[in-house]
Amino acid sequence: MTAIQLKTGAPGARILGFGGYRPRRRVTNDELSQTMETNDEWIQSRVGIAERRWASDDETLVEMAVAAGGKALAASGVAPDDVDMVILASATLEHPIPGIGPQVAHRLGITRPGAFDLNAGCAGFCYSLEVASNAIRSGSARHVLIVGAERLTDVIDQTDRATAVIFADGAGAAVVGPADEPGIGPVAWGSDGDQSSAIEMAGTGRIAMAGQAVYRWATTRLTATLEQAMAEAGVTVDDIDVFAPHQANLRIIESMHKRLGFPERTVVARDIVRTGNTSAASIPLALEALLESGEAKSGDLALVLGYGAGLTFAGQVLRIP
Numbered sequence: 001m002t003a004i005q006l007k008t009g010a011p012g013a014r015i016l017g018f019g020g021y022r023p024r025r026r027v028t029n030d031e032l033s034q035t036m037e038t039n040d041e042w043i044q045s046r047v048g049i050a051e052r053r054w055a056s057d058d059e060t061l062v063e064m065a066v067a068a069g070g071k072a073l074a075a076s077g078v079a080p081d082d083v084d085m086v087i088l089a090s091a092t093l094e095h096p097i098p099g100i101g102p103q104v105a106h107r108l109g110i111t112r113p114g115a116f117d118l119n120a121g122c123a124g125f126c127y128s129l130e131v132a133s134n135a136i137r138s139g140s141a142r143h144v145l146i147v148g149a150e151r152l153t154d155v156i157d158q159t160d161r162a163t164a165v166i167f168a169d170g171a172g173a174a175v176v177g178p179a180d181e182p183g184i185g186p187v188a189w190g191s192d193g194d195q196s197s198a199i200e201m202a203g204t205g206r207i208a209m210a211g212q213a214v215y216r217w218a219t220t221r222l223t224a225t226l227e228q229a230m231a232e233a234g235v236t237v238d239d240i241d242v243f244a245p246h247q248a249n250l251r252i253i254e255s256m257h258k259r260l261g262f263p264e265r266t267v268v269a270r271d272i273v274r275t276g277n278t279s280a281a282s283i284p285l286a287l288e289a290l291l292e293s294g295e296a297k298s299g300d301l302a303l304v305l306g307y308g309a310g311l312t313f314a315g316q317v318l319r320i321p
Contacts, residue, residue, distance in 0.1 A: 007139030013132065014183025015321050016078060016143075018288040019071025019173040021064045022275060023055040029165070038161045048250020052168035052276025054153045059169070061090060062100050065149040066107045068171035068281075072145065073108065076175035076321070080109040083175075084141035087131060088117045089124030089148040089280040091309060092155055104147060114141065121199065122246050122308025123189075124148055124280030125172070126316060130187040132176040147173040148280030155207045163207055166249070168276030172284030183321075185233030188225050189314035192217070199309040214311075218248070219255045222313055226260060226305055229315035237262050241300035242290060242320065246307055247272035247282035256305075267295045279308060287320065296320055 028051045029040035043049055055064065065088060073080060088101035101115035120127040125148040132144035152167035176184070195217060198210045226245075230236060237260050245253055250272055257268055271286035278285060283304050290296035300320040307313040 009137045009139030010178030011137070012179040012182030012184070013136040013176050014179040014319055016175045016177045017072050017074070017076030017321055018284050018291065019068045019073070019075055020285045020288040021067040021071070021171040022285070023053040023059050023064070023169050025054050025056060026051050027054050032165055036159050036161045036164065038165060043165045046251070047166055048270075048273055049165065049276050050273050053170055055151050055169035061093065061149045061151055062103050062107065064169070064171035065100065065104045065147045065173070068149065068173040069104060069108050069145055069147045072173035072175045076177070078143050078175050078177060081111060083110045083143045083145050084113055085132065085135055085144040086110060086113050086115040087128040087144065087146045088115070089120070089128045089146065090117060090150055091119050091121050091124065091279055092150045092152055093117060094154070110145070120312045120314070121310050122248065122277070122279045122282065123306035123310070123312040123314045125283045126187070126304060126306035126314035127189065127312070129174070129176065129184060129316060129318070130189065130314065133184045136176060136178050142178060144176045145173065146176060147171060148282070148284060150279040150281050152207070152277070152279060155201060155205065157206045162211055163209055166277045167207070168278050170275065170278040170281045170285055172278070172281040172288065174284050183319035185229065185317035187314055187316050188228035188232060190225070191313070192221070192311045195311045198311060215249065215252060217311060218252045218307060222305065222307055223256060223259045225313055225315045226256065226303060229305070229317055230303065233317035235301065235317055239301055240266055240303045242267045242269070242287070242296045242302040244269035244283055244286050244290070244302055245305040247275065247286055248277050248308070291320065
């Protein structure tokens, strides 16, 4: 009997470049106070957000994803013809069919890649990162473009302070390629489906969130996931230069930072203060911002964690390009 042949890929995978797109419109807390019972002090004390970006009609998911993906390709130095796979992570697709991964690839000049959409809520970028890393190491792809793109303003009640003060729009992207040594550590991921109702879209088509339940879950259950991700990558908190979890709530970020006991030199991503919660886009947007500001630098070791609807979660250690 003839054996089926398998490809072999690179020894490891790494991120080669980041890109991001932030909508033009800045929405301050004072502006929100005009349409709902809230104020700047209330919002900042609970979630740490001072302003967020909301997309205009022309800033569609595809347009934002193309802008972020193009920046990531330019930063990585990888030509569109050298991209074999495109993963579009989003929880806010307007229609399930057709997927927008192939559309984004076409707009960027990427010819006939494997392309698909992935919905793991706010953990979508980290889930996509593991899929991309595995594809490169198995030989089924050499370069992968990941884009997290969200228009959460399409699915929130803009008079509901439980969601409208938190969620925002934007796109963040990364190009992943082969490496002689791993630049993306093993994933620590999972789900708690018994809490799936904590974040959901009901028949109204609007997102609803049990904020206190999600806060308790994230601050008590996910520290172990971060510790697992570091252990499987063979590093400790003392090795981490950048801590960039999903930008869901500044209080959650600060709680995780305190629980893990990072050294004083570790840079903590706080992009949520000016960008809001952009779901699958938040981690690449935060890392791009840290690189642009100089707070993070090429070669730094970062610990990332995505978590959200499902409830899903995924953590990894990665080397910043």
